[in-house]
Amino acid sequence: MITYQDAPLPKFGNYSTLGIGKPGEIVVLSGQLGADADGNFPTSDGVEQVKATFDNLGVALAAAGLGFEHVIGFRTYLVGREMVPDFMKGRMEKFPEIYPSGVYPPNTLLIIGGLVEEAARVEIEALAVRPAAS
Incomplete structure (x- = not known):
């Protein structure tokens, strides 16, 4: 992922303002x-x-x-504004593992009233780019 240093700096968390994918196929998640794999929510804890x-x-x-290094952007949906601190904490705990460089893809965060499952508190979609064949 290429990022531009002269883009506006993020104001509300760890993410890049923009990302540009290298040539290849776009993958939408x-x-x-x-x-879990059975569709059960093992916890109601937001983090x-x-x-x-x-x-x-x-x-x-x-x-x-x-892998996560191919992601060029996230869109995150949180149920209720009260989920924002849990989202920030969970992401800060997870990002060092998946982004050891400390460079994060762009993320758009939306506060919504609910998701497809009542127990769900967060949903995240991603856009990735498959590397071009050599």
């Missing part, structure tokens, strides 16, 4: 929730749901032969 959601994104990326 639908919104992932913090549920843990955020971390589980990133884990599920990792599984989806791996299925496409990609």
Whole structure:
């Protein structure tokens, strides 16, 4: 991912203002929730749901032969403004593992009234770019 140093700096968390994918196929990941493989939410804790959601994104990326380094943007949906601190904490706990360089993709954050499952507190979708064949 290429980022521009002269782009506006993020004001509300750890993310890049923009990202530009290198040539290759675009891969769109639908919104992932913090549920396990059986569709159960092992916890109602917001921080843990955020971390589980990133884990599920990792599984989806791996299925496409990609990793988090291929992600050029996230769109995050949180149920209620009270989820923002849990999201920030969960992301700060997870990002050093998935982005050891400290360079994060852009993220758009939306506050919504609910998700497809009542127990879901967060949903994150991603846009990634598959590297061009050499």
